[in-house]
Amino acid sequence: MATLTEPRKKVLRRQMEAIVGKSAVLSDPEELLVYESDGLTLFRALADFVVFPTDTQQVAELVKLASREEMPFVARGAGTGLSGGCLPTEGGLVISLVRMNRVLEVDYENQIAVVEPGLVNLHLSWAVGPRGYYYAPDPSSQQACTVGGNIANNSGGPHTLKYGVTTNHVLGLEVVMPDGEVVWLGGKTRDPQGYDLVGLFVGSEGTFGIATKVVVRILKKTQAVRTILAVFAEIDQASEAVSAIIGQGLVPAALEMIDQVTIQAVEDAFGCGYPRDAGAALLIELDGLEVGLDLEAERVMAACREGGAREVRLARDEAERALLWKGRKSAFGAYGRISPAYMVMDGVIPRTKLPQVLRRVNEIVAAHGLRVGNVFHAGDGNLHPNILYDPRKPGEEERVVKAGAEILKVCADVGGSISGEHGIGLEKMDYMPFIFSPADLATMQRVKEAFNPDGRCNPGKIFPTKKSCVEVGPAYRPHPIEEKGLAQRF
Amino acid sequence: MGSPFVDGIRSIVGSQHVLTGVELSPYVVEGRSPEAVVFPGSIEEISAVLRLASEERVPVTPWGGGTKMGLGPASQRLGLVLGLKRLHRLLEYEPGDLTATVQAGMTLESLQSALGRHRQWLSLDPQFPGRATLGGILATNASGPRRHLYGTARDLLIGVTVVEASGAVIHGGGKVVKNVAGYDLPKLYVGSFGTLGIIAELTVKLRPLPDDDRLVLVGFERLEECGRAARLLMGSDLIPSAVELLDGEALGRLGLAEGEESALLIGFDGLAEQVAWQAEETTRLFLGLGVTRHRLLAGAAREETWRAVREIGRRVFPEPSAVVKIGVLSTQVVEIVQQTARIARRNGLRAAFGAHFTLGLVTGVLAGGQGSAQPVVATIKEWRELARSIGGHLALEWAPLAVKEQVAAWGPSGPEVKIMERLKAKLDPKGILNPGRFVGGI
Numbered sequence: 001m002a003t004l005t006e007p008r009k010k011v012l013r014r015q016m017e018a019i020v021g022k023s024a025v026l027s028d029p030e031e032l033l034v035y036e037s038d039g040l041t042l043f044r045a046l047a048d049f050v051v052f053p054t055d056t057q058q059v060a061e062l063v064k065l066a067s068r069e070e071m072p073f074v075a076r077g078a079g080t081g082l083s084g085g086c087l088p089t090e091g092g093l094v095i096s097l098v099r100m101n102r103v104l105e106v107d108y109e110n111q112i113a114v115v116e117p118g119l120v121n122l123h124l125s126w127a128v129g130p131r132g133y134y135y136a137p138d139p140s141s142q143q144a145c146t147v148g149g150n151i152a153n154n155s156g157g158p159h160t161l162k163y164g165v166t167t168n169h170v171l172g173l174e175v176v177m178p179d180g181e182v183v184w185l186g187g188k189t190r191d192p193q194g195y196d197l198v199g200l201f202v203g204s205e206g207t208f209g210i211a212t213k214v215v216v217r218i219l220k221k222t223q224a225v226r227t228i229l230a231v232f233a234e235i236d237q238a239s240e241a242v243s244a245i246i247g248q249g250l251v252p253a254a255l256e257m258i259d260q261v262t263i264q265a266v267e268d269a270f271g272c273g274y275p276r277d278a279g280a281a282l283l284i285e286l287d288g289l290e291v292g293l294d295l296e297a298e299r300v301m302a303a304c305r306e307g308g309a310r311e312v313r314l315a316r317d318e319a320e321r322a323l324l325w326k327g328r329k330s331a332f333g334a335y336g337r338i339s340p341a342y343m344v345m346d347g348v349i350p351r352t353k354l355p356q357v358l359r360r361v362n363e364i365v366a367a368h369g370l371r372v373g374n375v376f377h378a379g380d381g382n383l384h385p386n387i388l389y390d391p392r393k394p395g396e397e398e399r400v401v402k403a404g405a406e407i408l409k410v411c412a413d414v415g416g417s418i419s420g421e422h423g424i425g426l427e428k429m430d431y432m433p434f435i436f437s438p439a440d441l442a443t444m445q446r447v448k449e450a451f452n453p454d455g456r457c458n459p460g461k462i463f464p465t466k467k468s469c470v471e472v473g474p475a476y477r478p479h480p481i482e483e484k485g486l487a488q489r490f
Numbered sequence: 491m492g493s494p495f496v497d498g499i500r501s502i503v504g505s506q507h508v509l510t511g512v513e514l515s516p517y518v519v520e521g522r523s524p525e526a527v528v529f530p531g532s533i534e535e536i537s538a539v540l541r542l543a544s545e546e547r548v549p550v551t552p553w554g555g556g557t558k559m560g561l562g563p564a565s566q567r568l569g570l571v572l573g574l575k576r577l578h579r580l581l582e583y584e585p586g587d588l589t590a591t592v593q594a595g596m597t598l599e600s601l602q603s604a605l606g607r608h609r610q611w612l613s614l615d616p617q618f619p620g621r622a623t624l625g626g627i628l629a630t631n632a633s634g635p636r637r638h639l640y641g642t643a644r645d646l647l648i649g650v651t652v653v654e655a656s657g658a659v660i661h662g663g664g665k666v667v668k669n670v671a672g673y674d675l676p677k678l679y680v681g682s683f684g685t686l687g688i689i690a691e692l693t694v695k696l697r698p699l700p701d702d703d704r705l706v707l708v709g710f711e712r713l714e715e716c717g718r719a720a721r722l723l724m725g726s727d728l729i730p731s732a733v734e735l736l737d738g739e740a741l742g743r744l745g746l747a748e749g750e751e752s753a754l755l756i757g758f759d760g761l762a763e764q765v766a767w768q769a770e771e772t773t774r775l776f777l778g779l780g781v782t783r784h785r786l787l788a789g790a791a792r793e794e795t796w797r798a799v800r801e802i803g804r805r806v807f808p809e810p811s812a813v814v815k816i817g818v819l820s821t822q823v824v825e826i827v828q829q830t831a832r833i834a835r836r837n838g839l840r841a842a843f844g845a846h847f848t849l850g851l852v853t854g855v856l857a858g859g860q861g862s863a864q865p866v867v868a869t870i871k872e873w874r875e876l877a878r879s880i881g882g883h884l885a886l887e888w889a890p891l892a893v894k895e896q897v898a899a900w901g902p903s904g905p906e907v908k909i910m911e912r913l914k915a916k917l918d919p920k921g922i923l924n925p926g927r928f929v930g931g932i
Contacts, residue, residue, distance in 0.1 A: 109724070165670075193885055195678060195682055196680055197909055204674075291764050420666075450913045
């Protein structure tokens with residue numbers, strides 16, 4: 001936490017103002033409060049300063065200043081992260097990149113774009129949309145989250161089943177290294193020589209440096225899309241159907257599952273046409289050429305029917321498709337209406353283990369006297385159990401955290417992972433030993449030291465440690481954009 | 491060879507799995523012989539061998555199928571060749587999960603045949619699949635034409651078990667298709683040429699085999715028009731799996747030419763009706779671009795044509811004098827092919843070109859020079875400078891030693907090489923793994 005003396009703070013503030021200007025430095029505790037959390041409001045930590053650079057040079061100067069003054073620093077995008085990854089756990093400097101939000105260059109012929117890290121994910125697709133292109137990674141917070149944040153977390157989204165996650169779409173990065181040096185990793189051309197530093201940087205949760213320019217692939221929109229809703233009486237049937245669909249030799253663009261608790265919450269809140277008494281539903285999307293797409297859809301629908309679906313529906317038009325997706329995407333807003341708070345988990349399992357693991361998830365949560373809603377990326381086995389709770393009830397939050405840990409242990413034990421897209425951050429540091437040995441972690445630590453030898457760049461994240469001085473709990477507060485139903489958590 | 495070191499290696503793996511003396515001849519690289527070759531039978535044995543090599547500071551050269559040993563600078567001392575051929579098993583395969591875990595010494599072909607029984611495949615198509623091992627393919631980041639749609643090893647590798655120089659066995663990633671826990675170590679080992687650790691096991695993402703798979707060969711009177719056609723294809727609704735451009739010289743020497751200056755080889759896969767519609771659509775798309783012929787290849791003809799394209803470096807000339815890979819933008823492919831061809835001609839050499847068009851990756855093959863390295867060296871240097879001047883890069887994929895001694899295998903590196911050096915120092919502090927073969931002299 002902030003430990004700087006007032007006189008020193010004043011001196012530092014003046015130095016920062018000299019770099020970014022007076023209006024781009026916050027140091028008033030009231031103003032800093034806004035930046036004490038990300039989308040996971042369970043954790044809070046206060047920075048000494050929040051600064052808003054507008055170009056690479058300013059970021060580099062700020063990092064050099066932090067380095068000179070031995071002050072920890074962390075980059076921050078929109079703050080929609082769900083693992084506490086951008087919290088200033090040791091105080092110091094939060095470098096907000098939201099003012100670096102330009103699309104610098106679009107090269108349609110080569111299908112690449114160069115953007116700044118503070119650009120909102122969806123705004124990139126909007127920028128290239130009129131020419132028939134889009135940026136594929138689509139985290140459900142894409143109306144708010146930034147490309148830079150996506151890089152830190154290697155963000156996914158519903159359509160990553162077919163199109164891959166962030167790392168599959170980033171070709172190059174201009175990075176301010178933790179010593180302030182500006183270095184390009186990768187670039188516009190393929191197969192840059194040497195180690196895949198871009199691949200290493202993406203998903204490093206802001207611990208390797210700060211990306212200040214990003215070269216991404218943009219994709220041509222496909223000719224056609226089909227969206228299917230399959231409704232099942234039992235959740236087990238839906239789980240089994242997931243593997244049956246994949247067994248058809250097709251890779252759907254998206255394959256999402258929504259359980260009964262979630263369907264009821266969504267229907268109460270928004271009325272998207274999901275049957276309230278269903279045990280679970282699958283939302284399946286196919287895309288590609290117009291030719292043959294109906295045949296592919298027929299194969300998927302047949303697999304669902306054979307799997308016992310009581311209803312299989314093909315969206316007739318764009319309006320119906322949008323309504324079905326609204327049901328999927330507004331789940332989190334809907335939870336807010338049936339529970340004062342909820343905590344979302346992000347485990348991954350081999351998809352053939354879905355039926356048994358979902359049963360275990362429900363048992364674990366029930367054993368802790370809690371309720372859970374599941375809405376998740378079933379196609380790639382990325383679970384999102386949302387544990388519903390009331391933070392005002394004493395002891396309930398601790399039970400949630402315990403249940404969450406048990407769920408992630410189950411994921412690890414069936415050969416899965418503790419995070420599919422939200423990152424480790426602060427939240428899951430101590431669960432890393434579920435899936436990594438001390439030797440594995442030691443190698444990761446050495447890799448970190450190669451980029452960030454002094455450890456001042458986003459300290460206290462990813463690696464198991466008990467010493468962080470972060471405040472935990474109590475109150476869940478929905479993100480303002482979430483309250484407005486503008487964005488979802490994943 | 492009876493050194494205490496080799497005796498120590500023998501006691502780890504058994505004498506029958508260690509080669510010395512005249513048995514080393516298949517493992518001679520560019521005139522240099524290793525001191526011994528060892529074939530460990532388990533991860534534990536790799537670990538014990540590396541621990542010993544590390545103590546004795548003997549360089550270790552990992553060896554899969556040996557198809558890429560000429561890539562990179564010549565090794566100063568091969569030391570101990572560590573062959574992975576005994577580790578060739580498929581360890582875990584659950585078709586419903588579309589993932590498989592294999593030992594690094596398994597060849598791509600044997601993996602594909604096991605997967606094919608379940609109508610699945612690993613979507614990588616590098617050259618020599620019968621010899622190339624999964625470990626070697628990852629370590630050298632080998633790829634083929636279908637990377638246009640399906641990506642490269644970095645997109646498919648989800649987990650890796652590596653034995654580090656110290657003998658420590660570490661895991662990166664996992665066995666699930668989506669995973670952001672910890673740093674993405676699998677990416678670090680892809681393309682690292684065994685300089686950071688020896689890949690022992692790996693888990694990959696698989697894809698269903700398409701119902702139908704065809705190749706459309708379209709000839710063009712002029713190279714420029716071929717390039718325009720490829721750009722039209724990129725901007726169209728079609729979803730090809732591969733888009734390869736060959737120049738006239740390559741076409742002729744691969745036995746594919748009918749007098750045209752250039753051709754596109756386009757892969758289409760998916761449902762039969764999707765393949766047929768797309769093949770048909772290309773005839774409309776390329777109208778007015780001087781198309782000389784339009785041919786649809788399937789089955790063995792398709793397979794053989796792709797093989798020829800993949801093996802362009804070894805096939806176009808009976809005695810090539812160098813093979814290079816140039817990386818530029820797709821819009822620069824035609825220009826770079828024309829200019830590099832002109833430079834080669836001026837230096838009295840023959841040149842043939844193939845390109846992964848959409849990705850801007852051009853393979854250039856040189857021949858001639860009457861046994862003198864000088865024109866070859868001069869040509870490659872000019873090519874590299876040209877590539878650099880338009881923002882690209884050039885790597886020497888293969889050349890005789892006389893050429894390699896005078897031209898760097900890898901291009902000049904920027905400040906990012908300092909990070910690479912630090913990674914190397916952290917993970918192989920004694921520098922025993924494949925020393926000197928990598929970028930920046932790593």
